[in-house]
Amino acid sequence: MDPTSTQAPPVQVALFVTCLVDIFRPTIGFASIKLLEDAGCEVHVPKVQTCCGQPAWNSGDRENTLEIAKQVIAAFEEYDYIVAPSGSCAGMIKVHYPELFEKIPDWHERALKLSAKTYEITGFLIDILEVSKVNAKHKAKVSYHDSCAGLRELGISKQPRKLLKSVEGLDLVEMKDCEICCGFGGTFAVKYSDISNSIVSEKTANIVATDPDLLLAGDLGCLMNMAGKLKRQGSKIKVRHVVEVLAGLNDDKPIAGRD
């Protein structure tokens, strides 16, 4: 079935906004909606969503994770697909929810069903909707960082690059070690801030050596970490989420930037 064909009813997609995007960078949410709608989807934003539960899950708080995950499952299971502009939140739902409910049979089944239809946005556009290009222009030298969860849990690597290459005027240059962690790791960045700093410094050195105008990635946590470090180092390199460029929504200021 061609999901974008005019005869078939549009695919019903629920956007999982993610808590960081909600608070720190709404543009990413709107860019996601635009990309999905341009691809022929009908996009819904369930109101009860807050967070996927990752902070609790990675802190060892299983009880709270369970309750938050149940809330997410109940709110999202009615849609055809669940899409998030984040590999780590999509990975939480897709990979970790089934693991979380392993010993609770009825919820496990629901978690598995949700898992099967949950996607990171660039993966969804390329692998499910089979979009081959986007309608955007952006004249800039761009480098892309592979965020860990998207890359290793969901296999997101070629998809964003393929879409970026279809952006008019965009020149994609790969940096050294683009697949190595930026040192964010959620609360890790605060709990082990010295180590995190060392890792992100290594990352920004590789970014700076590539000398792009713009740094992109698919996860806001990593982007805030890298942007925050670049700014502290006085770098002029701009930082944005990959969907902003793909959707052509570049009017908002870059992350941690004036212009």
Add this chain to the structure above:
Amino acid sequence: MEINSPQFKLNAKTALGDKQLQGALGHVRENFTGKRAKARAQLPQFDDLRQNARAIKDHVLEHLDVYLELYEQKVLESGGMVHWARDAQEARGIVLDICRKTNAKTVTKGKSMISEEIGLNEFLQDNDIEPIETDLGEYIIQLRGENPSHIIAPAVHLNMDQVREEFRKAHTHLPDNRPLNEPQSLLSEARGILREKFLAADIGITGANFLVAETGTSVIVTNEGNGDLTQTLPRVHVVLASIEKIVPTLEDMAQITRVLARSATGQEITVYTTLSTGPRRKLDVDGPEEYHVILLDNGRSKMLGNEFSQMLRCIRCGACLNHCPVYQAIGGHAYGWVYPGPMGAVLTPNLIGIDKAGHLPNASTFCGRCEAVCPMLIPLPKMMRSWREKEFERHLSPYSQRRGIALWAWMAKRPKIYRFVTSIAARCLSVIGGANKQINRLPMAGGWTAHRALPAPHGATFMALYNRQKGRR
């Protein structure tokens, strides 16, 4: 060995400020990972071999009792002795017993992590027996009175200058002005010194990479050949190994060897793969008169039945250390005990207790690179998370963190309140962020802002904007 894991944060800070160490770690980052990637690329069936290796070990672990008994029987049949040690203390006692019975004064040693785990060198010295490490890396750190910082490259934290200095200090019988500029000259010097020690030693102690049940054979894989001399020259050969080192057959051993060296050093196979079965037989030209195996449990049989059992598949290749951004940043000593990096973060709490090793499974970004490269497909991040859960349940995690998570989770479960609070938070942070859209100081976020700016929100939350504009921007 002294446990320094509770001071992990301090250790890490010191390591990050140590210029020499940072230089040496650069080597780990580039060399080990590059070589492994190349070796993997050259063997298209590498991932199948990993599956295979995993299946072999899983099978062993399910029937460990059977294979251990078979192994013991085969060792006995070949004329060797088997000693069972429940913990480190028992293992040390057995070694001392063998030393006393054979009147041993000096012991040469091949590289063995179990020896580190039971703190053997210190113990032997306290009992007037001289242990001599014969692996070059181990020899260097023994001179320096240090512990290994890596499970396959014990002296990887040092640079050439440091080693040269150490040799000049220790080998005072050699001319002061001898050239020691090449790695090869350092190796030759160590070899020269160790040669005499090999010949004089009463006992040779080695570890084991595998114990083969069908033949009662112990196997070591090495690159320097020191292990061979350690186990063939002295009168007595003692093998120190933990119980999970068992594989059923020689064929199984060969299978796992194919992923071991490739994952470790990027070699197709190590220079030496040495099999020893029992003491010297009548027609053998060399070999020890006595052959002992000490089988150490030290917490492993407990792991067999819990959520950490998969860790017992580990073949100590070191790939997870080499690819870990945290290990690459701080090196092995910061972890504060024998086993560093991701494998240590899972194993160490099992062996010394989570109350002492609590930082280890927390000091990870969960980037998943360790699991991605582990030849035995061990889900290291998942097991680190299991430790975090145990810490959380036992209230071992810091109070401030628990409070923070509890408060946040309370709100996350109440979307209306959550909406209200996040709207206010976004607005406040946006104001603090000012025109530059970044925050450089913020109470409670010092860990973040000490090293980087916090990007500020731009005002309203997505949810607020979306509802206000009915989905249109």
